[in-house]
Amino acid sequence: MALGSVISSCLKTDEEKVADDYAEWREANTAWFNEKAASTEYTTVTAPWDPNAKVLIHWFNDTSKTKNNLKPKFSSMVDVKYYLRLYDGTAVDSSYLSTSPADSLFRCRLSSGVIEGWAIAIPKMHIGDSCRVIIPYNLGYGTTSSGDIKPFSTLQFDIKLMGIPKYEL
Numbered sequence: 204m205a206l207g208s209v210i211s212s213c214l215k216t217d218e219e220k221v222a223d224d225y226a227e228w229r230e231a232n233t234a235w236f237n238e239k240a241a242s243t244e245y246t247t248v249t250a251p252w253d254p255n256a257k258v259l260i261h262w263f264n265d266t267s268k269t270k271n272n273l274k275p276k277f278s279s280m281v282d283v284k285y286y287l288r289l290y291d292g293t294a295v296d297s298s299y300l301s302t303s304p305a306d307s308l309f310r311c312r313l314s315s316g317v318i319e320g321w322a323i324a325i326p327k328m329h330i331g332d333s334c335r336v337i338i339p340y341n342l343g344y345g346t347t348s349s350g351d352i353k354p355f356s357t358l359q360f361d362i363k364l365m366g367i368p369k370y371e372l
Contacts, residue, residue: 221346221354229340229355235290236339236357245337250323258320259337260327263361272329275313275367281325282308282366290357295350308365318343318358325364333363 215223222229239245239259250256275281284307287296298309313322320338328334338358340346346354 218346225354228353232290232340232355232357236337239337248323248327256319256323256342258324258342260324261335263333263335264331266329266332269329269331272331273367273370274329275326277322277326278312278314279370280310280312280368281364282310282368283325284363284365285309286361288359289352290359295352310368320358325362328364330364330366336360336362
């Protein structure tokens with residue numbers, strides 16, 4: 204029996220090993236995301252390209268005051284300020300530690316170089332909007348780790364859309 208366990212353990216792929224090692228973490232992250240999705244505090248936003256890709260957004264500002272401001276396209280470059288926490292509140296990253304391209308700003312193109320959850324959420328924002336975006340692990344870093352972010356981490360971003368450089372109509 205022990206030999207069978209050793210053999211089956213050796214036959215597991217790296218992804219299966221990670222899934223086993225982080226099973227408890229994955230379950231806690233998924234349960235927390237589902238709890239927030241069931242609340243009335245968040246709006247579920249679905250990606251236009253995949254009906255199964257969903258993030259949760261809670262606006263902090265009165266969106267009636269920003270509804271006439273520009274909003275980014277999927278191909279836009281955006282300037283944002285953000286805080287990133289894990290589902291359990293652990294602080295992971297912040298643009299407020301950055302000084303380039305300007306104090307506290309993070310500049311990125313939504314169509315490349317960012318996690319898929321950002322590409323879904325940020326085009327729903329107008330310049331001046333502040334919101335909390337909750338991104339399930341499959342639209343974040345997935346089954347890989349990145350710095351202090353463990354595999355299967357649900358991400359909690361507080362984002363303020365500051366601008367859309369070189370916006371083209």
